[in-house]
Amino acid sequence: MNIGARIYYEKSTGNIIVNTGQRSGDVIETTVEQDFYSYAVLAERVPETVGVIQLDYGQYAADYAQGGYIARVDMDTLEPLFTYPDPVDPETPQEPRAALSKQVDALVQDNTLLKAQSSALSERADFVEDVIAEMATQVYK
Template sequence: MNIRRKIYYDLETGNVIKDTGEHSGDFVETTREQDFSSYIVLSERLPETIGMKQLEYGSYASDFAGGGVITRVDLETLEPLFTYPDPTDPETPEEPRPALSKQIEALEQETLLLKAQSGALSERADFVEDVIAEMAVQVYE
């Protein structure tokens, strides 16, 4: 059985309190109440001050493989925000940001759009060149 990752976060700040991780095999999915009784960091808090986001199994796999850690949840979009280790300065904390995998998807979409726009502009420039050439031929006849 595949158990999905649960992210428990502070409802005021979005800071992650507990990431349960995802599990595969002989595991049983737990309820919110069971998690509050199992994890000390949750049991020390009032349940109504904590939000929970459950991720699909395997989501953000490339982000986790690259050392990414969910440190906050965007309170407006409820999307997880990651920090990634800086290979040149691992001690300096970085600001949480959207998952790199999501940023890559957005850039790929933007690249496709820009390529289409570039192609359309190229075709238009070719057309304008042809029109100018035709006009020049008519003028010099």
């Protein structure tokens, strides 16, 4: 069985309280209530002040592989925000941001759209050139 991580966060700030991590093998999925009983840091909190995000198994694997970790939850989108080490200065703290994998997906979509728009503009320019050439042929006859 494969179980994705649960991210518990403060509803007021988006700060992470517990990241249960993903599990696989001979494991049993717990309920949110069981987690509040099992994790001391959750047990001392009022459940109504804590939010939870259930991730799929393997979700954000590419981000974790890049050294990223979930630093906070965006309270507008309820998406996890990642912090990645700076390749030049790994000790310098970075601002949490959207997962790089999501940013890459958005850039791929933008790139596909821009290619389609460029192709359409090129076809239109070719058409206009053909029309002008045809008109010039008619005028100079």
